[in-house]
Amino acid sequence: SAVISQKPSRDICQRGTSLTIQCQVDSQVTMMFWYRQQPGQSLTLIATANQGSEATYESGFVIDKFPISRPNLTFSTLTVSNMSPEDSSIYLCSVDWSGTSGRGEQFFGPGTRLTVL
């Protein structure tokens, strides 16, 4: 299995500012993902963080709003830029473990709870 940590675990931010969320994995993994989970809702995939290349964004999410870095195989960051109250959500990173377990399995971090005032 993979152990994933996220920093910060929670934050309260002012409108118009930006927050960078870090995701650290204890193993080298090829594919990392970033999700958003709004209060009481399901998870929505924001983007796939590719090592050595630009992230691949899902429909409705753009790089200017959610820039992502993936400098190596164990680390990624997601920045929520120019925040508004609508960005208040839990942001989760995950890693694909399919290559190791042989099944469509991802491990998720504990999430970062963001509140924008």
Next chain:
Amino acid sequence: LAKTTQPISMDSYEGQEVNITCSHNNIATNDYITWYQQFPSQGPRFIIQGYKTKVTNEVASLFIPADRKSSTLSLPRVSLSDTAVYYCLVVSTGGGNKLTFGTGTQLKVEL
């Protein structure tokens, strides 16, 4: 990706068997059915995956009929700690392993 439909919520009591059914009418040949569990303030956790017939592990069983248009997650003898949201997903082996989460089923287990 195939869309899934599952009940919004279910209630049960400790010691009972819980069956959560998911429909995925548009499942493709190379798709697998996967279930995740999410406790409050935690990320989802993989429970079980199957392609057809029956799969069993230490946590649950997954029943998939021959047409694969639905599946049933079976949790034997639930306890209070099984209270969580359960997500049914169809995972495409050709889809870059991206996960598409539906609404999930909120299972509440009471004494």
